[in-house]
Amino acid sequence: MDVSSVTVGLPVSDLARAVAWYQRVLEMGDPDLEIGDDLVEFQVGPVWLQLGRGATARSGAQVVLRLGVADAAAEHERLLGLGVDAEPLEHVEGVVDHFGFRDPDGNRLGVYALAQESSAP
Template identity: 40%
Template sequence: MANIDSVRAVGIPVTDQDRAVEFYAGTLGFGKLMDAPMPQLGGRWIEVRPPGSAVTVALLPASERAPSGVDTGIRFTTGDAAALHAELSAAGVDVDELLVWEGVPPMFDFRDPDGNVLYVSQS
């Protein structure tokens, strides 16, 4: 029987792909792996990836079927949530409070320029 054996990419709908690349690559430090015209999507197929990650993030043109400004459910990890929280805050990223609870890794959520919600927890 055939089965699914991995996750290649998760998609995030964005209204301005150039602005999204600047945020994900420039502000978050993701590497850009692919940027190809994809007229059937109304824009380009762009994939970025956190350093060392096997899973990529596809920055897809927002549409009626896939609007921007959503809770993506995507959870990233970092070795130091407090330091990353401080850096993103200093860079002007819309971040929420750093949550630190007994027995739970520190975590926070933030929004990209389109208002898409993303999460970070300490690994």
């Protein structure tokens, strides 16, 4: 399999609210693609984040969008400052710093910094 790109789709109940939230929290501009009235896509690094209005029922499986950054501690503080209810920052010595949070529709997101990239103690 020669994969050229990856798209992660998240269901949302209110597309306009979701777009505004993701723009603010992930510091993104306007969507890169708008497909009809029910679907938008943002390019986030090498991944496409697709927000789709419609059924938010879950299959039992849970998708988690995790974003790698240079400094998880700095992002944690920034998100807390925006009023995002982020979980505590976890530090795994020599491996990773990470934390999770949810969007307004309950979709699970996470932020991590690998040890060699992290500036946290």
